[in-house]
Each structure stands twice: as C-alpha cells, then as structure tokens.
Amino acid sequence: MKVFAVPVDFNTPFPRELFDIISPERRNRLSEFRRKEDKIRGLLSELLVRLVLDLYYGIHSHQIHIIINGFGKPFLKNLPLHFNVSHSGKWIVAAVDDQSVGIDIEKIEPIDYQKISRSFFSNEEYTFIMDQQKQDQLMSFYSIWTGKESYLKATGQGLSVSLNSFSVCNDSGKIISNVSPGNEEWHLQSYNISPEYHLTVCSPSAVFPDKPVLFTLEEVIGHFVCKS
Template identity: 40%
Template sequence: MLQLYCINITKDFSDDKIQNLLRYVSNETKERFHKFHFMEDSLRTLYGEILVRYISRTQFNFDTQQIIFTKNKYGKPYIKDNPLFFNISHSGEWVVCAFSSSEIGIDIEKIEKLNTNIAENFFSEYEYETLLNTENKKQLDYFYDIWTLKESYLKWLGTGLSTPLNSFHFHLNEKNIELNNNKIKNNLYFKQYPIPEYKLSVCSENNHFPKIVKEISVKDIKF
C-alpha cells in the first residue's frame, strides 16, 4: 500500500477555517504555528499534521482524536502504536504526504536557481561531475532530481543529516533511478512526479506507486 497526497496552502484560505483546523492538531503544532513570523510557514506546519489526521481517518478509519505522534531519536515522526507509516515534506505553496505499510520517504522542492556550491559540497563526486558535464539547459532539472532523491532517501532512512549526503549517489537514466550505497542492502524503489515549478521524489520499499499525487482541498477537510 502506498498513497500520496498534497495540499496547496494558497487555495481556499480563510481565518475561520484555519482556527477550526487548529482545534484538531497537537499542542506542539499549535505552538509552532503561532511562533512563525510568516503565515506561509505557519500554514505549512499546520497542513502537514492536518493532512496526516484527515487521510488517516478517511482512508484508514482511524479515530482522529486517538492519534498520538512520536519520533525516533533523529526526529522522524510516526503514529504511536500503529503500523501505518507516513512522511511529510513541504516547499513553497505545497505540502505533500506519503502513506505506506512500510518505511517511506518523500521530498518536494521548489525549483529556483542552480547552486553549484551546494552540489559541490553535498553531492557525491560522481553526481557533481555529472552535473558539470550536463548541458546547461538540463543542469537545473538534474540538480533538483538528485537533491530530492537524496532527501527522500534520507527521510526513508530516518537518520537525518547524520548520514552525509555525499556518502551515496544516484545514477539516472531514461528508465531507471539507481541508488548506489554499499551500506544499505534493502531493495528500494524511487519515483518522481511532475508538479509545475517543483520536483517531487518518493523512496519506498515497494514499487506499487500510485499514478498521481492526489490533491486535497482545504475547504473539503472536515472532522
């Protein structure tokens, strides 16, 4: 089982709706919501938890009020005492969430200008050299392909940046995404989804990926 969902934080926004949704999130999320200076940051935090709670109820018949979140020692969140795995990512106007019966990792990034310094410092030597040898008009796509794949893999691992980004690398071709990491023996699968002006990558232990990322409208979320 693998399901993917997204929310656009710029659509269907209203103060009344936000105040209502705040009633259903954890105290930690409420505190973070009010600490942010910019509303966009607050909404990304709020919608992340709301998406988990809403999908858990509507798709998996969980009692929303009984969902308690816990974290591993690196900060990766889980639903306490429950076999459902999830992972959240957000960037720009999108919040995305992946659900699975096994460990899962997802990452979305808004495509901005190319930063070769980041690539030099955090890509493997192979990836960095491949970037430099890629024709100019395709470099930006390659950079964000690699960046989101790396992040999705680290989020699957659940170890955060304790695993160096340049300690493994990806090889991309027209048909396959191959992870090269001698320390990991699991059979992992990767898939990328098109969202205009963004890159989205998913790392999973099974290859039953959905065809699309299903968009959820904030106005339709009810508890």
C-alpha cells in the same frame, strides 16, 4: 503506498479550531514561527495526514498520536502505518505506507547548484549534473536533491548521514530508481505536479502509485470544520 498533495492559498481564512486538532507538540512549534506562511504550511502538513488516515484507513483524528524519534522523524504511535510529509512554496505533500517512506518536494528556483552539488553530492552525482545540457542542469540538480532528501527521511536518519555518503546515480551517470547504501535497497519515484516543483518519494518497495491524489484546500479545511 499512497501519495497526496494539496496546493495552498495563503490568503484563505483558516479557522482557529483547526489548530486544536493538531498535536500539542506541533501547535507549540508553530507558535514559535513568525511568518504566517510557515504556520500555515505546518498546520496543513498535519491536517493532510489526519485527513488521509481518516478517509483511506478509517483512523479518526482522536485515535492519532504522533511521536518524534531521536532524528526528528514523526511516527504514528500504536498504528501499523508510516507517513512522511514535505512542503515547499504553495504545495503540501504526504506519503503513507505500511513500511517506512520518505517524501520531499522543492520549488525549482535559480541557485548556485554547481557549488552546492560539488560540496554536498557524491562525485558521481556532480558529474551527472554537469554532463547535462546547460538548460537541464538545474532540473537535474533538484532531481538528485529531492531523491537524497526523501531517502534520508525514509530511513529516519535525517542529516546524521552525510549527503555524499550515498548516491542516487549509477555508473552510467543516469538517475536510477534505487539507492543501496550498505546492503539495503531503496527505490525512488518522481512526480510532476507542477512545472515549478520537483517531488520525489523513497521507499523499500519498488511499487509506487501512478500519480498523487490531489485535494483542494477547501476539502482539507472543510473535512475538519464540518466535524469539529
């Protein structure tokens, strides 16, 4: 497994030819976005995956065909690799592996985490959050939230699975590194790429990289502009 991240500067010029590199489906979807920031995040999400597949796996962009399953999860057609992407605020992140993988990043912002966790989390998870010191509760909420989201993305089921139907906490009330709905075992790994964000990766494997590989925005854009 490999995990990657790139920070975004929304004031950076993005050459129009970059939109010709991504899949027609994503290009059409981006055309419906009104906000510039949403278009850029969507563009960079796919460019990051294409860059990684080229640099680390020798798969060139013209060989990459991305399809979407019935739950909205993207797959690589005719390639023995799995990937997942996420973005929030100024960060775009991706995970690539030879088995199913999910990734989620969230910007840590003040929200009514007590109401949300009571409504959508398991009783065990809600109790875990509320048992923390007041100053740690918000971070605990995002730790659970990104864990649950990354699991749903890894399994490819999305929100067809209820958020309170599984738990990423054990009986002792601690965040653990695996969730086991049914007979499946999944593992979680969190990374600290910025104090204002929480990033979690989910995989059937318990082996994770020590840290994400960081690209600059210039490296991502330059890779494709130089080759186009």
